[in-house]
Amino acid sequence: MNGSTTIEHRMLSGLVRKPVRDGRGNVIGALSDIVVRLGLEGYPSVAGLVARVGSTSVFIPAADVSDLTDDGAVLSSARLDLRPFERRPGEVLLKEAVLGHRLVDVGNARLVRAYDVCLERTPTGWAATGLDVTPPNWLGRRRAGESSLRDWKGFDVLIGHAPSATLRARWKRFDGLRAAEIADLIEDATQPERDDLFQHLHEDPELEADVIEELDDDEQAKVLKSRDTADIAAVLSRMHADDVVDAVLDLPQERRQAVVDALPEPQRRDVLRLMRYQGRSAGGMMGIEYVALPASATVEQAIAAVRTARTQQPQALTTVYLTEDEQRLSGAVTLVALVQADSTSSLKDIAEAGAVSVVPSDDVVTVVTLMSDYDLLSLPVVDDADEIVGIITVDDALEEAIPDDWQQRERRRHTS
Structure with missing residues (x-):
């Protein structure tokens, strides 16, 4: 939204219920809503007005509106199409579908409510360019000069508005x-x-x-x-x-x-x-996606294996496990150690001495304590023959360890 003070704009709340006058200044009805047309880019353009004329709601095309003022709408013609208003695909009524409704504040990842809509005159006509999502004081007022408008494009609007859902589904909201x-x-x-x-x-x-x-x-x-x-x-x-x-x-x-x-x-x-496996045990916490290679494999081969493991969770790729005799755990090498080592070195030459592991029946406390004591981002789970059956990643360990009420705390989001 253009922040210049020279830009002409009107607030939706100040227009609703205001008179609609013809070119001679005669009141012919009251403005009940403003229709905008959604597009995949840019701001929603005003397609027209909905006016209450007697007991009928009629549509006035934007081409017939000469101005929007603090006193209401002024038309360029006295002629009206008195057929009842029917919304067309892609059209949205701002008062009906936006004002007072909740929106997704994409920048702050939260749900907010629209308290007003800013309409701005552009070279091609009026458009909805801003939203006010700051609650007014208990009297419904704002301090003089207070501005709380934000750019329309920062929100996913019209939640629950079925007529525009097909169009909005194509947006990268x-x-x-x-x-x-x-x-x-x-x-x-x-x-x-x-x-x-x-x-x-x-x-x-x-x-x-x-x-x-x-x-x-x-x-x-x-x-x-x-x-x-x-x-x-x-x-x-x-x-x-x-x-x-x-x-x-x-x-x-x-x-x-x-x-x-x-x-x-x-x-x-x-x-x-x-x-x-039971849920709150090492077996219940583990995943079965990991990278394991023979101890004789080279650093270059290990890095290649990590590079091609595109379907695995990134957390599971922080460590490459060494195995002997098929799947028997014999060591571990962190991704950092791999990147810093000579590409021709064998894994057994740079592996940490002795791999820390748990068995499927070990509890959450054992898992978390071991990961903390040894600064592990993942922890292998082995069977009675020391063969790897899975690994526990640090995010899964934290999820089990953090109390439920802590998990409900609002996430902090930092935006640049």
């Missing part, structure tokens, strides 16, 4: 928001707002899965239970096996088997394997 931040928005949203947010997310299945993965257990279960088996399996197919297990176990028992059966192979095998 979640650019810059992390999956965890979108999950916070959903947890704070009303059901119509959630429906709208998920309609956006459905256009990006990978992001949708990441967001559902970030929801707390109760919210995640609520979202998944509302979907049919095929939809649940489609979402879970984009998640890592350990997170799928948690999601499946939160479903009603009678639905679990059907969902697991609908998962693609080999994910289904991995999920069934992990479901054997």
